[in-house]
Amino acid sequence: MGKTKSLTGVLLTAAMLAVAGCSGGGAASGETAAAPADPNEVSGEIKVLTHRTDLVxxxxxxxxxxxxxxVYPKVKVEFEGITDYEGEVKIRMNTKAYGDVLMIPAAVSKSDYPKFFAPLGPTAELAAKYRFSDKTEVAGKVYGIAQFGTANxxxxxKAVWKKAGITQWPRTPQEFLAALKAIEGRTDAVPYYxxxxxxxxxxxWTSNVGSVTCDAKATDELAGPVSPWKAGGELHTIDTLVHDIVKQGLIEKDPTTTNWERSKAMLAGGEIATMMLGSWSITQMQGAAKEAGGSPADIGFMPFPAQKDGKFCATLVSDYQQAVSAHSGNKPAARAWIDWFTDKSGYSEREGAVPAVKSAPMPATLKDFADNDVSFVxxxxxxxxxxxxxxxxxxIGLNKPDYRQKLxxxxxxxxxxxxxxFFADLNKRWDEAARTAGS
Known part of the structure; x- marks a missing residue:
């Protein structure tokens, strides 16, 4: 799998930090896309828009x-893979023709969900079954169900870290930096890419907000003039680590020449030791190891170097949420697809991802986390x-690369x-914006 899949990780964060967008193509009816009781009574065609062009x-x-x-023999499913998913679907949503099932674009403001998507049911009902349901809740109704989730x-x-003599996960940013220095001194690998x-x-890196203090409400607590980059704040801890890794020369020689696709083979082959990514990346790295004749068992995943009460934590964030268009002419079939794909398809398991269904087991890709008692937030x-x-x-753009590139x-x-x-400027801009935003 290529960059198409990898974009999932950034969109997890982008979806959290959506921007106001589309104006809509007419009033929605508010009709619930109810789950059909009898599969044989559901028929017709539906179009599913997807960012996963590789799977198409x-x-x-x-x-x-x-x-x-x-299960649903009378429903015909047509897929449309869209390379620039965010850009193109945002434009289409100014009309009524944006498929029957679609991934909710990050460009759509959460408060606008009822304009564009059919409600799937009451929050209490869906929250009991699915993770991440509050992500698409508006006024007591849920408008989308996650395809899966990812840990950060x-x-x-592992082979490179072992060669450097590191046998335990770093528990603090300082221990992490010391580990990267050991890799620099004892191996030929780039410590951090x-x-x-x-x-x-x-x-x-933004997706680790919540991991540092094991606080599920850490992102909520940014909602105000709170100077997020002050000492003790999670973004201060996260971005200080980014800065110090670079300042101490523990990265590639020239950051302006990095290459994502090549980096997968480089990490799998031991030329790179470490990268910050979501757990969605594990299967890609394992695949790169197989292609290079290496060992998928060398691919490891570790939590952010911080502990609370002696335990590591890792935030769980939602992938794209599947929704039914408010303008779909076949809502029962569209809802049938979403329910089947989420509950029965095995998609999240094959992707090595965290299932949206709460009762489903965690993926084998996160076995190291389970074995080391990492708490999921x-x-x-x-x-x-x-x-x-x-x-x-x-x-600032917490969901954009620009400010960290400047960092x-x-x-x-x-x-x-x-x-x-740098932090003083970010805090000033955030606090000034917070005093006027939402007013």
Whole structure:
């Protein structure tokens, strides 16, 4: 799988930090897309829009549809893979023609969900069964169900870390930096690879908000003039680590020449030791190891280097949420597809991802987390809309790579400035925006 899949990780964060967008193609009826009671009574055609162009091209989605038809024989499913999913679907949503089932674009403000999507049912009912349901809740109704979730942390090459003499996960940022220095001194690997040029991997760092303090409401707590980059704040801890890794020269020689696709083979082959990514990346790295004739068992995943009461935590964040268009002419069939795909298809298991269904087991890819008693923190979305508004008004972009690229440039001396002044500027902009946002 290529970059199409990898974009999932950045969109997890982007979905959390949506921006106001579309105007809509007419009033929605508010009709619930109810789950059909009898599969044989559901018929017709539905179109499913997807960002997973790779699964369209390799026929995987057609195979899923064939399995779906064993349960719903009278429903025809057509897929449309869209490369620039966010950009194109946002434009289409100014009309009524944006498919029957679609992934909710990050560009749609949460408060606008009822304009574009059919409610799937009351929050209490869906929250009992599915993780991440509060992400699409508006006024007591849920408008989307996650395809899957992902945990956040570092994907790393176990063989390289072992060669450097590191046998335990770092428990603090200082221990993490010491480990990278050991890798630099005892191996030929790049200790940490930034993926600076592609940019989107830098957003993965934001998804660790909540991991540092094991606080599910850590993102909600950004909703105000709270100076998020002050000492003790999670973003201060996260971005200080980014800065110090770069400042101490523990990265590739020239960040402006990084290459995401190549980095997968480099990490799998031991040329790179560590990268910050979501757990969705594990299967990609394992695949790269197989292709290179290496060992998938060398691919490891570790939590952010911070503990609370002696335990590591890792935030769980939602992938794209599948929704039924408010303008769909075949809501029962559209809802049938979403329910089957989420509950029965085995998609999240094959992707090595965290299942949306609460009763399903965690994936084998997170066995190291389970074995080491890492606590999973499912991030609250209660104040997402206000956090979005502040972030947009401050023009910082927690879901964009720009400010961390500037941070890296500052740390490596390509741009003037100090970390202290950099954080002071971010705090000033955030707090000024917070005093006017949402008012």
């Amino acid at each position: 091209q390799n026929g995987a989605l057609k195979r899923y549809a064939a399995e779906f038809n064993k 942390g570092f994907v790393y090459n 930034t993926n600076f040029k592609d940019g989107w991997p830098l957003v993965q 499912e991030r609250s979305e209660a104040r997402t809309a206000l956090v979005n508004d502040i972030d947009n008004a401050a023009e 890296i440039d500052t740390a490596r001396g390509a741009q003037d400035g100090s970390l202290q002044n």
